[in-house]
Amino acid sequence: MRKALLIVLNTVALLGIASLALAAGLDPMAMGYSNLAAALGIGIAACGCGCGMGLGLKGACEGVARNPEVSGKITGTMILAFAFIESLAIYALVISFILLYTNPLGA
Secondary structure: OHHHHHHHHHHHHHHHHHHHHHHOOOOHHHOHHHHHHHHHHHHHHHHHHHHHHHHHHHHHHHHHHHOHHHHHHHHHHHHHHHHHHHHHHHHHHHHHHHHHHOOOOOO
């Protein structure tokens, strides 16, 4: 139940941020909303990626502590997972730049 509630709340929040970004093109007084949407988008993405990396590192440390012989495999898998997680943050950064620079007159 808790996981479903978190998914619904995240979806509502992301749709709200997207509506702020889209409102910037319709109303000249709402141009600052694209800047707010870009800032919130990269902030949420960085927070989520940081939490994901922290949990991954925690699991890797626990795995190596329990079975030191497989530390090489765990380290390789962890680095690959960190690269995938970091790519999500980079995608969010690119989308934030798109929101910022598609409206050059934004406040």
